[in-house]
Amino acid sequence: MPCPRVSIGAPTCEIDLDRDGKHHGYVRIPYSAHRSAYGWLPVPIMSIRNGEGPCVLLVGGNHGDEYEGISIFIDLFQKLEPGDITGQLIFMPAANAPAVYAGRRTSPLDHGGEGNLNRLFPGHKNGTPTETIAWFITNELIDRVDAIFDLHSAGSSSDHWPSCKIRLMGDEEKDAVQMEILNLFGAPLALVGDRVHETTLSGEALPKDIIYVSTELGGAGRITPWIRDLGDQGLKRCLKCLGVLPESFPTDPPKFKTRMMNMQNEENYIFAYEDGMFEPAVDVGDQVEDGQFAGYIWNLRQPWKEPTRLHFKKGGLVFTKRHPALCQVGDTLFFTLNDYEN
Template sequence: MSVFSTSLFTDVDFERDGKQTGRVSLPYSVTRSAYGVIPIPIAVVKNGEGPTVLLMAGNHGDEYEGQIALGNLIRTLDPASLAGRAIILPSANLPAARAGQRVSPLDQANLNRVFPADPAHGPTHEIADWIENHLMPMADIFVDLHSGGGSLDYVPFVSVSLIGEPEQDKQAYALMRAFGGPYGHLWDASDAKLTTGGSRTAGGAAQRQGCIELGGEFGGGAIVNTDHLYLVERGVRNLLAQAGVTPNVAVEPSGTMRLMASDAAEHFSFAPDYGVFVPAAGLGDEVQSGDLAGTVHNLEHPEREPLAVHFRASGLLICVRAIGRVEPGDCLGHLAVDTDEPKF
């Protein structure tokens, strides 16, 4: 049994060859269970020496494609096919996953906004601290699989953060290309990430720990899209092959990838008032600055004209709201723009 500086502990041996499935135990003392733990699933698949890939999903509990894909991988990945190690954390924020929520019901914290974490601040911070300071230092590559959850829906894209180090960026970009899919999103790690979290995310933590960092959004709406699930499963297999963890597996071609970038403030649209949002553009549409994004209808005052919301930039609508009802400040969607092939 391994014990770490936080109160979390695990029954897996990260240095042992073979396939192990076990639990990361998060002590959680409450009235009904004074010495209880929350058993977060983990798997380690290892064979000899080689790179380590840390695969994570369930950062947000209502995002399912990644969680299902990594569960399938745990059952099917043969350690004999490896030259290295895969550490798999399929439902990282298990309390949120149990509840089907973006945030943990234990402390209302968003795991992907608490890095770097102080474990004294609650269960979600303890999980984040353990991931950043005990799992990530073992990894060469970190992959965080997302979808839009209950409130958003995305076109499926794999993403990579470029840090300005040519050799590492070249490897990261090759991994993104190998993962495949219709869209590839390039994040500039020096960007403040106005809405999407920046250094407070698991991706920011991975960069601090020296990992190559990839992610992605694969649908949303708190459902499982089987096309997106297949894309994630194929992508993870391809990434392991490209990384050299499964050296005898060929990377499966996945067609043309359109390169995109976003995260400028004007790429995002927000609700101006309470009501129901009626979109005027659909997921994957090309829009122009000034085009109507949609209207917000006040159900309590049907005599009032709906409030119009217009796009503040041109681009591809890669994300839309998945819920009709809105409150002021709710994200209604965001754009991405075409970007050039990076030069290393």
């Protein structure tokens, strides 16, 4: 009888997620490379567990240049002890670790240097590094958790007005909890999602009836203190609501009355249809009208030409703005959001 054929690419987790206490280590992503033939890539994973109770997965660095969530989760892990919680918190603060260490949205190691974790779910067991990380989260973590907080920001190429987002599950009880979470998080904006996208973490979690909360906390590849602190307090209030942190855990009340918004549609966007220099006339957080002037694209190769004037098709709250000035055909320059209609 021949010996069995086994996986050479499957990730392994250095910590036992079923153990009580506070533990840290790496998810090892096998990576046989020129400089390290039998090496693996380290993806940090931490767990705080105190008996039975709700289990919450905290994901930062899904995109590697979105830093508020990374900061919030590292700080939370370092300050909490098992006796502070009921149930379990699993931390993956640098989920796409190769992207985080490169300071990039995407991993430089695969997919032509653009390995985008949140476009590669459910992943592959013996795939590229980014695909293997997605496979680990899908197959080793999602089934053990009751809720996921996946803290995003806009990344280097955009800026967002801070928001928290849920996707309706069609379960009255869980959707009531999710709507409460939106208010408790206390961001200026809350998005009530009516769809999930294939190949994303939300697309894997929602069909399994897991509460999935994401954010867009600022952006531009930096940490903005007031937005980071808003996310930190918002997360803690939500963890109290889910029963992981006790009611006595100190938190501030929300600073914003949250404005509920629908997800964006095609008519909310302004795209670049030429290469050039983007000059915005409005900022994130501004309220704009249908048809309002939005900015210019200047032609840097023929600077004697009149600039292209941009206008919003559909007004609303300016949620996203491109951050770098240089733009190319296909770039999103703005999108707006409109008030939530059930």
